[in-house]
Amino acid sequence: MMALAAPLKKMLIGRTFSTEKSRIKLFGEMDWTLEPSRGMAQLIQEPAEEVERRFKESGEDFLFRFGYENGKVITDELFKYLRGEDKKITQKTINDLLEFIGIGQLEFISTSTEKDGHHHVVVRMTNNPIIEHARKMYREKSMVCSFFRGIFTAHGEKYFDAKNFHLNEKKCMCKDPKISYCEWESRW
Numbered sequence: 001m002m003a004l005a006a007p008l009k010k011m012l013i014g015r016t017f018s019t020e021k022s023r024i025k026l027f028g029e030m031d032w033t034l035e036p037s038r039g040m041a042q043l044i045q046e047p048a049e050e051v052e053r054r055f056k057e058s059g060e061d062f063l064f065r066f067g068y069e070n071g072k073v074i075t076d077e078l079f080k081y082l083r084g085e086d087k088k089i090t091q092k093t094i095n096d097l098l099e100f101i102g103i104g105q106l107e108f109i110s111t112s113t114e115k116d117g118h119h120h121v122v123v124r125m126t127n128n129p130i131i132e133h134a135r136k137m138y139r140e141k142s143m144v145c146s147f148f149r150g151i152f153t154a155h156g157e158k159y160f161d162a163k164n165f166h167l168n169e170k171k172c173m174c175k176d177p178k179i180s181y182c183e184w185e186s187r188w
């Protein structure tokens with residue numbers, strides 16, 4: 001309870017998030033929508049299964065592209081509204097925001113970057129209820145992680161200022177029942 005309460009309180013008191021006219025706003029401007037996690041798992045998985053059935057295309061590749069394009073829209077909108085001090089996004093800010101919106105936590109295992117865009121980034125996604133529900137519903141057939149890899153690839157590109165950034169899944173909690181995280185890596 002305490003772990004969730006702290007960032008939540010901070011964002012509400014700091015008016016990072018507010019509600020007005022029955023809408024949830026970030027910085028008083030950007031619209032947000034809260035969705036049930038189990039339903040989200042289905043919303044992500046089913047189009048990928050349909051793509052495989054109809055077009056014989058990899059559902060994971062489809063979800064990665066879809067997540068990447070979605071991540072770019074989200075990142076561009078976020079940066080449009082971030083001002084001054086807020087622009088200095090730290091790993092803690094990212095995790096506070098992720099915790100607040102309920103899509104897990106990122107553990108930064110490796111974050112080495114060079115000025116020319118070369119990098120080695122390894123992150124672990126834990127405590128993501130959408131991935132956890134997908135594991136229960138679809139087990140090793142779950143493709144939802146590819147959607148998140150796509151989103152975080154778009155974010156990572158901008159955050160690390162890295163070239164040829166592409167998160168690949170090294171370990172997956174949907175495919176390996178012994179672990180409780182997914183590990184994603186980008187190296188160039």
Ligand SMILES: [Zn+2]
Nearest residue numbers: 145172173182
């Ligand atoms: Zn995974």
